[in-house]
Amino acid sequence: MKLSENQIQELYKFTRKHYVYFYDVQTELVDHLANDIEEIWVEYPNLSFEQARDKSFKKFGIFGFMDVIESRQKAMNKRYAKILWRFFKEWFTLPKLITTLTVFLSFFFLLKIPFSKYILLAALLSVVTFDLIKQTKAKKKHKNKEAQKEKIFLLESMIGDTRQGFSGLAFINIFNFLNLIKVPFHTLENHWLLLISFSITCVLVLFYVTGFMIPKKAEELLIETYPEYKLSKTL
Structure with a gap:
C-alpha cells in the first residue's frame, strides 16, 4: 500500500511537531518514515496510518529525531x-x-x-x-x-x-x-x-x-x- 499525498503532508506536520524545523531535514525523515510505514503495512496490513507511523517513530528511540537532526x-x-x-x-x-x-x-x-x-x-x-x-x-x-x-x-x-x-x-x-x-x-x-x-x-x-x-x-x-x-x- 502506498501513502497518499495527504498522508505525506501529515508526516511533515508530524516531524514539525517533534521539533524538526528545517524543510530539508523534514524531507529526509518523511522519506524514511514513508518507506518504513509501507514496509510495516506489508507485514501488518490491518494497522491504521497513525498506528504504523507511531510504530515507525518508536524505532528512533527515546530521543526521537534528535540524533538525525544532530x-x-x-x-x-x-x-x-x-x-x-x-x-x-x-x-x-x-x-x-x-x-x-x-x-x-x-x-x-x-x-x-x-x-x-x-x-x-x-x-x-x-x-x-x-x-x-x-x-x-x-x-x-x-x-x-x-x-x-x-x-x-x-x-x-x-x-x-x-x-x-x-x-x-x-x-x-x-x-x-x-x-x-x-x-x-x-x-x-x-x-x-x-x-x-x-x-x-x-x-x-x-x-x-x-x-x-x-x-x-x-x-x-x-x-x-x-x-x-x-x-x-x-x-
Missing part, C-alpha cells in the same frame, strides 16, 4: 565550512588580492599615526551600528518567513546564525584587543604592526564574507546544495 547539522557544518573557506580564499587571489593588499597596507600606515587606536574604535563603532541595522532587518525578514510558514532550509538558517555569531565575536575581540594594548601603536616596531595589520585584515575579510558575500549569494548556494530548493520556490 547528524544532519554536523554534515551541514562541514559543508558550510567548505563554502566559507572557498569565499575566503578568493580574497587572496587576483583580482581581489589587490583589494586585500590595499586594506592591509591601509591598516599598516594607519597604525603608524598617533591616536590611531581612537580612529579604529570610531570606525568599529560605525561598522557595529551599520551591522546591527542590517541584522535587525534580516531577523525581521526571517520572522515573517516563519509566520507565513514558508519552507526554511538548514543551510539557510546556518548562514544567518553564523553571520550574527561571527559579527558579535569579531567586534568584541577587536574592541577588547584595542583596549588591552596600552602601548601606542605608532611606537611599536614594524614587524608587530605588520602582524596586527594582517590579523585585522583577515578578521575584516571573514566579517565581509560571512556578513555580506555569503548572505548575498544565499539563494545560489541553496540551489547548489538542495535540488528541491528551486522547486519549493515555485510552489
